[in-house]
Amino acid sequence: MIGSQAAYARHAGISKQAVNKLVKQGKIPLTADGQVDFAEADYARRQNGDPARRMAETQPQPHAVEGADEPDQEPESEQQAVPGAGGLSFTKARTAREAYQAKMAQLEYERQLGQWLPKREVEDAMVASGRKIRQGLDGVIGWADELDAAARNGGAEAVRALLKQKVRNLESMVVESLNLLADDET
Numbered sequence: 001m002i003g004s005q006a007a008y009a010r011h012a013g014i015s016k017q018a019v020n021k022l023v024k025q026g027k028i029p030l031t032a033d034g035q036v037d038f039a040e041a042d043y044a045r046r047q048n049g050d051p052a053r054r055m056a057e058t059q060p061q062p063h064a065v066e067g068a069d070e071p072d073q074e075p076e077s078e079q080q081a082v083p084g085a086g087g088l089s090f091t092k093a094r095t096a097r098e099a100y101q102a103k104m105a106q107l108e109y110e111r112q113l114g115q116w117l118p119k120r121e122v123e124d125a126m127v128a129s130g131r132k133i134r135q136g137l138d139g140v141i142g143w144a145d146e147l148d149a150a151a152r153n154g155g156a157e158a159v160r161a162l163l164k165q166k167v168r169n170l171e172s173m174v175v176e177s178l179n180l181l182a183d184d185e186t
Helices: 005-012 016-024 038-048 051-057 090-112 117-186
Strands: none
Touching: 005 016, 005 038
16 A cells, blocks of 8 residues: 555554654655555564564554554564473564563662562561451440449539540550551661
C-alpha cells in the first residue's frame, strides 16, 4: 500500500509529525513521487526503532485492510519461539525479562532504603504488640471491684471519672505497644 505521510501516520498509529521527522532523518524512505510505501516504512521503522516499542506495533491495527501484507510482524529472525518460553518470540521474552529485572532492582533499592521489612519480622512484632494489648484488655474485668466501690462512695460521677482514668491508661498502653512495634521495625 502506498500513500501520503498523513495516511501512513494513521496506518502506523503515530503522529504526522513523527512520520515527517522519520522521513527527514532518512529512517522512512519515500517513493520517487514523495509517497510512503507502507510495507517498506514499517520494515524500516522496525530496523531503526526501539525493540521495546515493537511489541505495541505488533498488535493488529483496527484500520488495517484485510488481505494486505502484515507489515507489523517481527522479522523472521526474531519470530523464532524461545525454547521453554511458551511460544514467546525472542523480543517478547527479552522485554519480559527486562521488565522483571527492573522490578527486582526497584524492590532491592526500596529494601536498602529501609522502605520495607521481611514479612516474618513484621508478623513477629505485630504478634508481640497484640499480646500486650490483649493483656491490657483482659485487665478490664478486674475493674469491677473498683467500679463498685466508686459507685457506692461517689455515685455515677465517681464511676465516670474512674472509667475515664482507666480508659486513658488503656489507651496509653496501646500507644506504647504500637510504639514498640514501630521501634522494632526500624
